[in-house]
Amino acid sequence: MSNVWIFAGPGGEWGLLSGDAGASSGADASSPAGIAETVFRSLANGKFLSMLTILFGVGLAIQFRSAAKRGQPWPGRYTWRALFLFAEGTVHFVLVFAWDVLMGYAVVALLVAWLLTRSAWAQRVTWIAMGAVHVLAMALLTAATLLASGDGAGGGTGDGTGGGPDADAVALYAEGGYADQVAFRLSHAMVLRAEPVLSFALLVFLFLLGVRLFRAGAFQDDAAGRRIRRRLAGWGLGIGIPVNALAALGGSDFFLLERYGAAPVLAIGYLGLIGMVMDRRRHPGPLASALASVGRTALSCYVLQNLLAMLACYGIGLGLASRWADSGPWWVMGLWAAICLVLVMGASLWLRRFEHGPLESIQKRLLRR
Template sequence: MTTTHRIPVLDVLRGTAILGTLGTNIWIFTDPRGPSGSLITDTAGVTETLLRTLSNGKFLALLTLLFGIGLELQYRSARRRGHRWPGWYLWRAVLLLAEGALHYLLIFEWDVLMAYALVSILVAGIVGRSDRAVRTCMAAAALLHLTLIGLLTLAGVDGGDTTGRYPSGYAEQVTGRIHDFWIYRSESILIIPLTVLLFLAGSRLLRAGVLTTDPAGTRLRRHLTITGLGVGVPLNLLTAFGGPRWFFVDRYVCAPLVALGLLAALTSLLMRTSGSPRLAAVGRTALSCYVLQNLICAILCYGWGLGLAGRFADLRPWWPPLAWAAVSALLITAAGWWLRRFDRGPLETAWHWAWRLPQRTPTPANP
């Protein structure tokens, strides 16, 4: 989406989701057991469990809902201009896949962009169909997702008891991502049905008026807030403190439910205020901030960087939230500074150029 005709509420929501995902990922980066430490679902202390629960899965689900809203906006734009759908949107997905692959290989094991790109190709073919067809697809995705999570929970599957370590060198870490590709891509594969569901939910919520001030939109947000926060939060706390056995339900069932409540509650709040220009700046440079926050954390925590994960292991669970606050403050400051000088974030600029490049290629004249 270009920087013109933006929806301010969406920018703030997107900025919130980006910094919220950092709130989850910071526990991965600061784990003294290494990148694979997040696969070990052992029981943490009460304080750490509560701190993790504040962000675990919720803001990733919120970001996924927002991606679905963005896809719907792209669909509307194409139809309004008389363009074929999905048309050039597929090229956008290819670029996102390439960006995600580089991000995974060079920076972060648990990249989400690759999954978004692949699922967006599938959902692009569904979003324009009838409401009945979309509801059927959403029901099928929800049923498949709940079945998978239910089977894993009943089987007592957890992350195992392997112990990791931070690689001593950058090249070693890159090699490890290649060697353990399917291990680190396991979450993205597992939540494909959930991602399809949330993409389509975001699209349909936009059509239902979740971002409007009319009575229907107000009622919708109120119902989502009551369900997502009034029901989802208590369930989320129960599963969070229920032990490793409930890991999958906690992260992949309760957290998305809470995300719906967050989307509605934050939107209602933003509509009654002047918004947050600082968070909006992060939202306008979401791709750049997402990659940059992971790069900064990698330099701070990994063994080939400052190695703070190992040095500050005894300061958990307090130092990860402090690291999150420091990196978030840096991103907010950097995003605002950048947008005062440029129209788009650096990666957004490169991405937009790459997206427009084949469309500018002149068609050879007929002989």
């Protein structure tokens, strides 16, 4: 729901640096199309990124516990898993999508894996310190953005650094060849890899939050777990919804605060709400089973969703981003729904024949060696 707007926007991955969160259909904000686009994007922006980060921390805690039960050294083999993730993320960045998250996750995973061997006090202090550093950084950057906007420094330049998409980037993703796009990512790697650096403290905080939630029993099927999930939903939604609404209404000047400040709070509410829904469904139906298949092939689905969006939107494929640039937001939402359908059906069919997803199988084979 977040990435599809990047692919559909003018200038593709580079267009995000124009100061907008991906594409904007240009629809009147008060029209049904404009309202639908605002709600759609606000529901997703930064929330699922934060949820994924928390769940990476949960997975790390599960593997740490498993290694302890087996008497295996830690981080041990997990170091190789993180290094594989970094290598896979690098390939994904170069060949498919400039805003890959896996490289940043791999670096943070190595740090948090080491932190799990430290005392509970050291982990708690790191968790609090990283949260404070991130909040302070987002506040300062947002203040600087507001000051620059007030001074007129945020005017449209068309150079890809604010105010409008770079004309060369628009032409590259609409008409350029695949090799040209790969070369562009490599030549602008320092800028395009800015998000993991900008959000590093947040990633560490959310990883450790996932560890803490797992150890507290937030995912257990018992009374204590259900109580924690209700609290997560109550506090996360109660605080997150109004804060996110205010940040969204503030416009592009509050983009950092919305995506990296308010969104993680609402993501916690999402986790609790999903948990409460699953608590009421004692026997998961076909939809839950299909989504679980996506979860079991998460790495493969993550790469595939971006590959499909690239082929649909860029000039090397169907070129929908330029062909339907003035068609409003509905086609972007439709593309998202179509990709979701492919992923859910594809993962379900794949797991009927294979135990793991394609990239998951490659990872396991390499780690055995």
